[in-house]
Amino acid sequence: MGKNIKGQDLQSDFKPIHFLYISKYLFKVAQNDCPIPDSAYRSAISRAYYAAFLEARSYAANRMDFSSSKTGKDHTILANFYKKSKEHSVQDIGDYLFKLKKWRLISDYDIPAEYSVPIKEQAKDAILHSIQIFSKLRSMN
Incomplete structure (x- = not known):
């Protein structure tokens, strides 16, 4: 395992929100002359889901x-737990998790992917839903 600047294991620095940062980065990359948008x-979409799922799971457990x-059953169990x-506002977290999971499954497994809106819009919606989950969890503190 690699080390960061401070000499700490990289894994120890990981936080679920980092997946959201990567999701936003990938969205920007896709819009700027990316050969494989x-x-x-x-x-x-996938990273936006996992950011939200991991944060929601951690919050619910703690x-x-x-x-x-x-x-793998935790994905459905957790969304139902919030619902x-x-x-x-807590039920909304469950709704958002279900939507994000559905979109993630399409993104990861369906070729071609069949979204209800263009993929760019679906990715934007996934990021916004993930942000909403983080926001709702923070407001519950």
Whole structure:
């Protein structure tokens, strides 16, 4: 494993929001003479989802008594966990997670990808949904 400038393991510096930064970066790259914009947009969607999922999972585990199954089932279980809340803004997190997961699956597995809007717009929406999840989680503190 590599080290950062401070000599710390790179992995120890990782935060879910870093995936959101990468997602935004890929979105910009795709718009600026990228020879493979479809791949950049697809990757932006995927990273936006994982940023939101990891942050929401961490928040739920640390502050809401969510128990991770440590399996792929957590993706659906976590979204349902938020949807079952009595608070509307918390339910929104579950809705956004379900949408982001759907878009991520299309991005990662469907060739050709069939989105309801052009892929550039889908990537933009994924980033905005991810930002909304981060914002809602921060407002719950």
